Amino acid sequence: xxxxxxxxxxxxxxxxxxxxxxxxxxxxxxxxxxxxxxxxxxxxxxxxxxxxxxxxxxxxxxxxxxxxxxxxxxxxxxxxxxxxxxxxxxxxxxxxxxxxxxxxxxxxxxxxxxxxxxxxxxxxxxxxxxxxxxxxxxxxxxxxxxxxxxxxxxxxxxxxxxxxxxxxxxxxxxxxxxxxxxxxxxxxxxxxxxxxxxxxxxxxxxxxxxxxxxxxxx
Numbered sequence: 035x036x037x038x039x040x041x042x043x044x045x046x047x048x049x050x051x052x053x054x055x056x057x058x059x060x061x062x063x064x065x066x067x068x069x070x071x072x073x074x075x076x077x078x079x080x081x082x083x084x085x086x087x088x089x090x091x092x093x094x095x096x097x098x099x100x101x102x103x104x105x106x107x108x109x110x111x112x113x114x115x116x117x118x119x120x121x122x123x124x125x126x127x128x129x130x131x132x133x134x135x136x137x138x139x140x141x142x143x144x145x146x147x148x149x150x151x152x153x154x155x156x157x158x159x160x161x162x163x164x165x166x167x168x169x170x171x172x173x174x175x176x177x178x179x180x181x182x183x184x185x186x187x188x189x190x191x192x193x194x195x196x197x198x199x200x201x202x203x204x205x206x207x208x209x210x211x212x213x214x215x216x217x218x219x220x221x222x223x224x225x226x227x228x229x230x231x232x233x234x235x236x237x238x239x240x241x242x243x244x245x246x247x248x249x250x251x252x
Contacts, residue, residue: 035139036251037189039166039182039214041200042144043078044222047120047154050075052112057089059108060101075223079145079202081175082106122158123221125241130163133248139189141166143181143198143208148172165189177207182214197251199244203232217247 043049054071061068068074069089077085082105086098093101112118133140140163144151148171155161166188168181186196198209201222209216210233218229220239229237238244 035189035191035195036137037139037141037166037185037191037196038133038248039141039143039185039196039198039209041079041198041202041205041222042142042146042151042154044201044224045123045199045205045219046126046142047122047158048221049120049154050078050223052109052118052120053078055117056105056108056112059111060104063104063108064101078223079176079200079204081145081170084175120154120157122160123241127158127160129241129245130160132245134163138248139166139191140164141168141185141189143168143176143185143205145170145176176202176204177211179208179212182208182212186212186214197235197248199238201229203228206232206234215251217244219244 040046043053054074057074058068077088080088082102083098086101090097090101130140142151142164146169148169151167151169152161166185168185173180173184182198186193193213197215197217198205199217199219200206201219202224206216206218206229216235218226218234218237220226220237226237236247238247
C-alpha cells in the first residue's frame with residue numbers, strides 16, 4: 035500500500051482569505067496593527083500558538099494564548115455570518131478520486147483543529163476518502179513529525195511507502211523528519227524557492243504535474 039498525506043490549507047483548499055481576515059480581526063480587537071497579509075500567509079501550517087509566537091515574538095505566553103482565543107472567536111464569527119470560504123483548488127477532487135481508485139491510502143496532516151478539518155472535508159464531501167486525519171489538536175506543531183508518524187501507524191505503512199504533499203516549508207520539513215518522500219506544490223502560500231530550500235523531493239507546478247509525480251511513485 036502507498037499513503038499520500040496532504041496538508042489542508044494551501045494544498046487541498048484555498049483558505050487564505052479566512053485566515054487573514056480572522057487574524058486581522060484578532061489584532062484589531064487587541065488594539066494592535068495587524069501584520070501584512072504576506073507575513074500572515076507565511077505562518078500558515080503552524081499551530082495557532084506557534085503562529086502567535088512568530089507574529090508576536092516579544093509577547094509572553096499569556097498574550098499568545100489570548101490572541102489565539104481572539105482569532106478563534108473571529109473565525110467563528112466569520113462562519114456564523116456565512117462568510118467562510120474555503121474552496122477546493124481546481125482538480126483536487128478529481129485527483130483524490132483517481133488516487134483512491136488507484137489503490138492509494140489518503141491522509142491529512144494539518145494545523146487546523148479537529149472541528150475545522152472535519153467541517154471543511156464534510157463540506158466538500160471528501161472526508162470518507164481519508165483513512166487518517168491528523169490535526170494540531172492532538173500533536174505538536176509542524177514541522178514536528180508526530181502527525182506523519184501517527185498517520186503511518188493508522189495506515190499500517192512504512193515511511194518509505196508514504197509521501198507528504200504540502201505548500202509550505204513546514205510540510206516539507208515534517209515529512210523529511212518522519213522519513214517520507216515529499217512533494218511541494220506551487221499553488222499555496224510559500225514560494226517554490228523556499229520549498230526547494232527546505233528539501234522538497236519534487237515540486238508540482240500544476241495539478242497534472244502532481245498527478246504525474248504520484249503516478250511514478252514506486
